[in-house]
Amino acid sequence: MNDERARMMMPFSLLLAILAVSTASIFIRFAQREAPSLVIAALRLTIASLVLAPYAAVRSGQELRKITHQDLLLGLLSGSFLVIHFATWITSLEYTSVASSVVLVSTGPLWVALLAPLFLKERLRSQAVLGLVFALIGGTVIGLSDSCTLADTLTCPPLSKFLVGRAFTGNLLALIGAWAVAFYLIIGRKLRARLSLTSYIFIVYGMAAVGLIGIMLIAKESPFGYQPVTYLWILLLALIPQLIGHSTYNWALRYLPAAMVSVTTLGEPVGSAILAYFILKESPTVLTIAGGVLILFGIYLTSRNS
Numbered sequence: 553m554n555d556e557r558a559r560m561m562m563p564f565s566l567l568l569a570i571l572a573v574s575t576a577s578i579f580i581r582f583a584q585r586e587a588p589s590l591v592i593a594a595l596r597l598t599i600a601s602l603v604l605a606p607y608a609a610v611r612s613g614q615e616l617r618k619i620t621h622q623d624l625l626l627g628l629l630s631g632s633f634l635v636i637h638f639a640t641w642i643t644s645l646e647y648t649s650v651a652s653s654v655v656l657v658s659t660g661p662l663w664v665a666l667l668a669p670l671f672l673k674e675r676l677r678s679q680a681v682l683g684l685v686f687a688l689i690g691g692t693v694i695g696l697s698d699s700c701t702l703a704d705t706l707t708c709p710p711l712s713k714f715l716v717g718r719a720f721t722g723n724l725l726a727l728i729g730a731w732a733v734a735f736y737l738i739i740g741r742k743l744r745a746r747l748s749l750t751s752y753i754f755i756v757y758g759m760a761a762v763g764l765i766g767i768m769l770i771a772k773e774s775p776f777g778y779q780p781v782t783y784l785w786i787l788l789l790a791l792i793p794q795l796i797g798h799s800t801y802n803w804a805l806r807y808l809p810a811a812m813v814s815v816t817t818l819g820e821p822v823g824s825a826i827l828a829y830f831i832l833k834e835s836p837t838v839l840t841i842a843g844g845v846l847i848l849f850g851i852y853l854t855s856r857n858s
Contacts, residue, residue, distance in 0.1 A: 631759025
């Protein structure tokens with residue numbers, strides 16, 4: 553696909569990615585009724601890699617055989633950060649509330665924006681920075697919507713509840729997940745300029761699958777013995793959010809700055825809220841709607857810069 557056609561398809565492609573990734577939290581919640589988080593993460597990347605393998609062998613076999621050692625090491629490093637992201641973020645949901653986890657993991661674009669000028673020499677204009685701020689505020693508002701109430705005044709629980717015990721452990725894991733996804737996107741931006749999408753995601757997803765399987769075994773968790781419906785949720789998690797959603801973001805990294813791609817990932821809470829309304833019959837709160845508006849406005853400002 554030539555660059556001009558790719559850029560024309562970019563708005564639709566990023567919308568598709570947001571919708572696909574938005575299903576992840578719903579599939580994970582259904583799978584977590586029986587399967588541990590590390591098993592879900594490991595099977596998600598393993599299934600995605602196995603589905604991708606035959607296509608990669610046919611489509612990019614020659615490119616993969618000629619890949620340089622430097623690019624291979626960068627791909628493995630990117631996959632390592634993906635391991636950290638999934639292992640910490642999904643596990644954080646066992647220790648802290650969804651609200652707290654979303655607030656912290658949604659800071660990923662902030663770290664990308666701060667690190668991209670250093671590692672990628674990508675400068676952000678003031679309009680893009682403003683868009684990033686709006687999107688981060690929107691993500692925070694959505695994250696807090698489950699914990700805070702809005703009647704005559706906005707009422708939230710004390711900060712101390714998020715800083716002690718299990719909640720603190722979960723919050724720390726979610727923050728580590730945000731740092732990891734920032735480096736994952738930055739390395740992806742650098743590699744996608746030289747590698748095709750198929751080669752890149754096959755290396756990264758494969759590395760992530762191996763790493764997560766290792767962590768799962770160290771934790772003495774088993775991928776066997778669950779109900780068929782649990783494996784169905786994990787299969788859908790691998791096919792839709794991973795192969796469609798994440799792969800589309802990786803495709804966009806060839807044409808857009810890493811900060812721009814990362815800020816569009818903040819559309820996930822909006823998509824999740826819409827899907828939860830129809831699938832789980834959960835009506836979005838006023839705070840959720842307000843946060844969604846801020847995120848969409850932030851994406852609009854940042855995309856105009858790019």
